[in-house]
Amino acid sequence: MLDALHANLVSPAVLFFVLGLVAAIAKSDLKFPEPLYAGLTIYLLTAIGFKGGVAISQAGLGAVWLPGLAAMVLGALTPLWTYPVLKTVGRLPAVDAAAIAAHYGSVSAVTFIAATNYLTAINQPYENYASAFLAVMESPAILVGVVLGKMAMNRSGNFPEASLKTAMHEALFGRSIVLLVGALVVGGLCGERGMSKVEPFFVTPFQGVLALFLLEMGIVAGRRLGDLRKVGPFLLAFGIIVPVINGALGVWLGKLTALELGGATLMGVLSASASYIAAPAAIRVSLPDANPTLSLTSALAITFPFNITVGIPLYLAMARWMYA
Amino acid sequence: MNTHPMKLVTIICEAHAREPVKKLLREAGAHGYTLFQVEGEGSRGERTAEIQEFANIQIETIVQPDVAAALMEKLERDFFPRFGMIAFESDVRVLRPKKF
Numbered sequence: 001m002l003d004a005l006h007a008n009l010v011s012p013a014v015l016f017f018v019l020g021l022v023a024a025i026a027k028s029d030l031k032f033p034e035p036l037y038a039g040l041t042i043y044l045l046t047a048i049g050f051k052g053g054v055a056i057s058q059a060g061l062g063a064v065w066l067p068g069l070a071a072m073v074l075g076a077l078t079p080l081w082t083y084p085v086l087k088t089v090g091r092l093p094a095v096d097a098a099a100i101a102a103h104y105g106s107v108s109a110v111t112f113i114a115a116t117n118y119l120t121a122i123n124q125p126y127e128n129y130a131s132a133f134l135a136v137m138e139s140p141a142i143l144v145g146v147v148l149g150k151m152a153m154n155r156s157g158n159f160p161e162a163s164l165k166t167a168m169h170e171a172l173f174g175r176s177i178v179l180l181v182g183a184l185v186v187g188g189l190c191g192e193r194g195m196s197k198v199e200p201f202f203v204t205p206f207q208g209v210l211a212l213f214l215l216e217m218g219i220v221a222g223r224r225l226g227d228l229r230k231v232g233p234f235l236l237a238f239g240i241i242v243p244v245i246n247g248a249l250g251v252w253l254g255k256l257t258a259l260e261l262g263g264a265t266l267m268g269v270l271s272a273s274a275s276y277i278a279a280p281a282a283i284r285v286s287l288p289d290a291n292p293t294l295s296l297t298s299a300l301a302i303t304f305p306f307n308i309t310v311g312i313p314l315y316l317a318m319a320r321w322m323y324a
Numbered sequence: 325m326n327t328h329p330m331k332l333v334t335i336i337c338e339a340h341a342r343e344p345v346k347k348l349l350r351e352a353g354a355h356g357y358t359l360f361q362v363e364g365e366g367s368r369g370e371r372t373a374e375i376q377e378f379a380n381i382q383i384e385t386i387v388q389p390d391v392a393a394a395l396m397e398k399l400e401r402d403f404f405p406r407f408g409m410i411a412f413e414s415d416v417r418v419l420r421p422k423k424f
Contacts, residue, residue: 034361034374166343220375281377284340288406292340 020218052131053187076140078105094152099290102145106275126262167286239302247272268315331392337409
């Protein structure tokens with residue numbers, strides 16, 4: 001475990017992430033222009049989607065559908081157990097509990113990408129088609145969370161501009177989903193021959209782009225650290241304990257659906273990660289009474305750094321233990 | 325030059341409020357708007373515009389005075405309690421008043 005942790009902590013991606021955190025804490029004027037952030041996101045999602053699509057074309061849909069379905073169900077069910085915990089143990093208002101539950105059921109693409117990068121670096125093989133799990137896990141939990149929040153809000157007044165329909169549209173046609181699913185389909189149609197054409201662009205520079213992107217994410221997460229004071233000890237603990245539980249569930253479900261050790265680790269990483277782009281966008285318009293500081297701070301300033309540094313090697317260790 | 329009095333309503337808000345505000349403008353009877361990304365600092369902290377979703381946006385619309393009054397009222401009632409947002413109106417003079 002310590003070796004695995006060390007290997008992760010000294011990878012370029014994680015060190016650049018730490019650099020970003022330090023820059024933000026030191027109030028450096030280092031910042032990325034918005035178009036660069038958007039461009040790097042597009043690159044990473046397209047590359048990972050395309051690679052996943054090519055892998056599906058090789059493995060066949062028959063190998064992918066069962067773990068994919070399991071991933072989707074796991075994502076959708078996560079809010080159902082975190083919501084009551086947030087409400088009763090955390091004593092949070094129902095609408096905040098629903099919003100946070102949605103964030104934790106949904107996934108973080110960057111965490112997933114960093115995990116694939118880590119597995120590659122330590123020569124741990126994994127199923128490349130796991131990016132399909134990333135694609136199907138983003139939306140269901142958001143919709144479940146919105147429904148939970150709406151049910152609670154009906155008793156306390158409503159906001160005319162917010163509807164389940166807008167949340168559905170955000171969750172299903174947000175730019176990350178469109179890019180990821182689109183690239184999966186394109187990769188699936190092109191197969192290995194297509195891969196050989198785009199490999200110099202989508203595969204070779206990938207690690208460098210990821211390192212640059214994590215530098216930016218370090219800055220973004222670091223700026224949120226000040227908000228930690230506002231969220232209280234319960235959410236601090238929640239943001240670390242829940243990923244560990246969800247990570248274990250994900251790894252276990254991966255094993256149950258016959259994934260290899262690497263694939264099960266990735267399923268654990270996905271289950272453990274929390275969304276901080278797609279979920280806030282959908283939740284802000286559909287549950288505007290929820291306090292965004294709570295959900296965004298726990299997902300972005302607690303869970304994301306935890307997963308990037310300690311979580312990923314921890315889920316691998318869990319997988320090694322379960323597969324031993 | 326024959327100019328006509330009209331109201332300019334300016335809304336500065338978190339980017340996540342974009343769609344609800346656009347919907348409100350349509351329903352209130354605004355015939356158009358201009359939207360741009362901005363950064364700034366206010367009661368809810370600093371918003372640096374490096375991620376589109378975390379940025380602020382500024383929406384400007386020129387409308388008839390009665391539409392402006394209705395808009396401001398709805399913003400105050402439904403939006404201010406929920407979103408990071410400020411809004412203000414000012415007097416402007418326009419050509420082609422039918423456009424607004």
